[in-house]
Amino acid sequence: xxxxxxxxxxxxxxxxxxxxxxxxxxxxxxxxxxxxxxxxxxxxxxxxxxxxxxxxxxxxxxxxxxxxxxxxxxxxxxxxxxxxxxxxxxxxxxxxxxxxxxxxxxxxxxxxxxxxxxxxxxxxxxxxxxxxxxxxxxxxxxxxxxxxxxxxxxxxxxxxxxxxxxxxxxxxxxxxxxxxxxxxxxxxxxxxxxxxxxxxxxxxxxxxxxxxxxxxxxxxxxxxxxxxxxxxxxxxxxxxxxxxxxxxxxxxxxxxxxxxxxxxxxxxxxxxxxxx
Amino acid sequence: xxxxxxxxxxxxxxxxxxxxxxxxxxxxxxxxxxxxxxxxxxxxxxxxxxxxxxxxxxxxxxxxxxxxxxxxxxxxxxxxxxxxxxxxxxxxxxxxxxxxxxxxxxxxxxxxxxxxxxxxxxxxxxxxxxxxxxxxxxxxxxxxxxxxxxxxxxxxxxxxxxxxxxxxxxxxxxxxxxxxxxxxxxxxxxxxxxxxxxxxxxxxxxxxxxxxxxxxxxxxxxxxxxxxxxxxxxxxxxxxxxxxxxxxxxxxxxxxxxxxxxxxxxxxxxxxxxxxxxxxxxxxxxxxxxxxxxxxxxxxxxxxxxxxxxxxxxxxxxxxxxxxxxxxxxxxxxxxxxxxxxxxxxxxxxxxxxxxxxxxxxxxxxxxxxx
Numbered sequence: 001x002x003x004x005x006x007x008x009x010x011x012x013x014x015x016x017x018x019x020x021x022x023x024x025x026x027x028x029x030x031x032x033x034x035x036x037x038x039x040x041x042x043x044x045x046x047x048x049x050x051x052x053x054x055x056x057x058x059x060x061x062x063x064x065x066x067x068x069x070x071x072x073x074x075x076x077x078x079x080x081x082x083x084x085x086x087x088x089x090x091x092x093x094x095x096x097x098x099x100x101x102x103x104x105x106x107x108x109x110x111x112x113x114x115x116x117x118x119x120x121x122x123x124x125x126x127x128x129x130x131x132x133x134x135x136x137x138x139x140x141x142x143x144x145x146x147x148x149x150x151x152x153x154x155x156x157x158x159x160x161x162x163x164x165x166x167x168x169x170x171x172x173x174x175x176x177x178x179x180x181x182x183x184x185x186x187x188x189x190x191x192x193x194x195x196x197x198x199x200x201x202x203x204x205x206x207x208x209x210x211x212x213x214x215x216x217x218x219x220x221x222x223x224x225x226x227x228x229x230x231x232x233x234x235x236x237x238x239x240x241x242x243x244x245x246x247x248x249x250x251x252x253x254x255x256x257x258x259x260x261x262x263x264x265x266x267x268x269x270x271x272x273x274x275x276x
Numbered sequence: 277x278x279x280x281x282x283x284x285x286x287x288x289x290x291x292x293x294x295x296x297x298x299x300x301x302x303x304x305x306x307x308x309x310x311x312x313x314x315x316x317x318x319x320x321x322x323x324x325x326x327x328x329x330x331x332x333x334x335x336x337x338x339x340x341x342x343x344x345x346x347x348x349x350x351x352x353x354x355x356x357x358x359x360x361x362x363x364x365x366x367x368x369x370x371x372x373x374x375x376x377x378x379x380x381x382x383x384x385x386x387x388x389x390x391x392x393x394x395x396x397x398x399x400x401x402x403x404x405x406x407x408x409x410x411x412x413x414x415x416x417x418x419x420x421x422x423x424x425x426x427x428x429x430x431x432x433x434x435x436x437x438x439x440x441x442x443x444x445x446x447x448x449x450x451x452x453x454x455x456x457x458x459x460x461x462x463x464x465x466x467x468x469x470x471x472x473x474x475x476x477x478x479x480x481x482x483x484x485x486x487x488x489x490x491x492x493x494x495x496x497x498x499x500x501x502x503x504x505x506x507x508x509x510x511x512x513x514x515x516x517x518x519x520x521x522x523x524x525x526x527x528x529x530x531x532x533x534x535x536x537x538x539x540x541x542x543x544x545x546x547x548x549x550x551x552x553x554x555x556x557x558x559x560x561x562x563x564x565x566x567x568x569x570x571x572x573x574x575x576x577x578x579x580x581x582x583x584x585x586x587x588x589x590x591x592x593x594x595x596x597x598x599x600x601x602x603x604x605x606x607x608x609x610x611x612x613x614x615x616x617x618x619x620x621x622x623x624x625x626x627x628x629x630x631x632x633x634x635x636x637x638x639x640x641x642x643x644x645x646x647x
């Protein structure tokens with residue numbers, strides 16, 4: 001519900017559909033409080049069902065953790081949401097109106113879904129500053145990029161994000177030279193520059209020190225409310241710190257859902273994790 | 277504050293580079309003409325016709341190398357078919373040069389000689405307007421652009437990448453070569469176009485015409501360099517290198533790589549077409565062998581030798597390799613291809629950044645030693 005107010009303060013004419021010009025994308029409508037809605041999603045690769053009638057609903061402003069053993073379908077689910085993989089059947093809606101199964105990856109980015117990969121994916125040859133500049137929410141068509149020139153408020157926005165991800169001293173450093181944890185943070189910063197409504201974060205704290213992990217948890221908790229977050233993570237201490245609902249995936253569908261304590265005491269979850 | 281575009285173009289190069297560019301243009305537009313026209317052939321200061329043609333030709337190659345670097349060095353897309361766009365530009369302008377021959381051909385007919393030889397009675401439809409300089413110049417730009425756009429659109433939309441893309445471009449130029457070899461295609465078959473007499477009504481082999489063509493090529497090369505420097509320093513250039521390094525990330529932050537790749541691909545093809553159009557009147561011949569796969573591979577070698585991802589590198593590479601080639605093909609013609617292969621292996625294994633990278637390394641070492 002908090003989202004409704006933040007939606008309206010987007011500057012006029014800056015909605016996704018307008019920026020893409022030639023793309024046809026709907027308006028994001030979160031009026032019913034649901035940000036992401038997956039229904040009966042099935043994806044199979046050569047007969048193997050990576051996702052099997054998966055149902056999932058993420059509320060606007062919610063912070064949701066997804067856990068599950070390897071091969072449970074976590075990454076495939078993110079691929080479906082971001083348009084990388086098309087489901088064989090099922091529905092995937094962003095808000096009330098946007099059918100994700102019909103959009104391409106850049107279009108999905110424009111309607112407000114940002115994704116962090118399992119392995120930090122940043123532009124290693126560019127500086128930290130340039131990484132954020134490229135990610136910034138703006139008109140991303142070719143001719144706009146040809147004539148683009150950073151305005152003062154855009155620089156401020158980059159500076160603000162640099163401080164938030166604690167890389168302000170590394171702004172002019174080549175991104176490839178950052179530590180693993182810093183790269184993770186830079187990628188999170190790039191996501192924030194996109195001003196997405198929904199953030200998909202695949203193992204965001206892998207390779208981080210305990211201190212960095214805790215700071216990341218604080219950051220995510222502070223982002224919830226304004227954004228919806230879906231975090232895939234194996235680190236239970238991190239999941240606990242995030243609070244919120246936990247969804248357990250197993251063999252491509254939802255096995256259990258609830259707060260962490262409930263889920264951890266669920267007999268089926270224990271079986272899946274410990275083996276029968 | 278938004279900087280006006282002219283200022284941004286000015287800041288594309290640093291002061292040193294602008295001075296170097298100025299010196300280059302002064303040499304090409306003033307010094308060479310004066311030395312060529314005012315000194316007798318036996319004088320030590322005389323610049324021979326041979327030298328002017330050779331350097332003019334290599335400047336055309338350098339232009340192609342810069343175009344190749346934009347797509348390969350910055351875009352990460354290795355084209356092994358750039359010879360096609362070069363040849364298309366050359367053929368488009370060559371049609372005009374053929375028409376300028378008028379009735380001075382061996383058959384004294386209105387039609388170009390090869391058409392008379394084939395017993396054709398009138399010009400094929402696609403030769404219409406080829407007697408107009410303006411139309412020919414338009415075709416020089418438009419034909420490579422359209423071919424590149426159509427091919428690029430389908431290739432990039434299908435997300436064809438890496439070595440698959442390179443192989444398809446090889447096949448494309450090879451197929452075009454076979455097409456142009458046929459007499460029925462209407463471009464002179466395997467002889468192509470030659471025996472040009474005039475351009476814009478003036479004798480094409482006169483020293484003045486040569487110098488004008490030479491100067492034009494130099495200006496075009498310099499302008500391309502400035503344009504390319506502006507392009508790669510713009511946000512467009514940064515998106516392009518980002519696509520090269522992590523395409524999926526670029527897509528997930530909302531850029532559609534298709535249009536970025538297609539833009540640089542078409543720009544690159546058009547630059548090659550211009551180079552081809554400048555090449556043909558200077559060298560005096562264009563035939564399908566320009567489209568042979570080997571020629572296109574050579575273009576990639578110039579860029580690799582000079583250093584891809586730097587704009588001056590490809591120019592240096594084009595000059596070094598082609599000067600070596602013209603020396604080799606005179607002194608040891610049978611060894612040239614071996615040398616070229618060896619050069620490619622050495623550069624790939626030992627100098628991944630090419631000559632420019634080697635130079636930078638040496639300078640860094642020198643600085644390190646001084647410090």
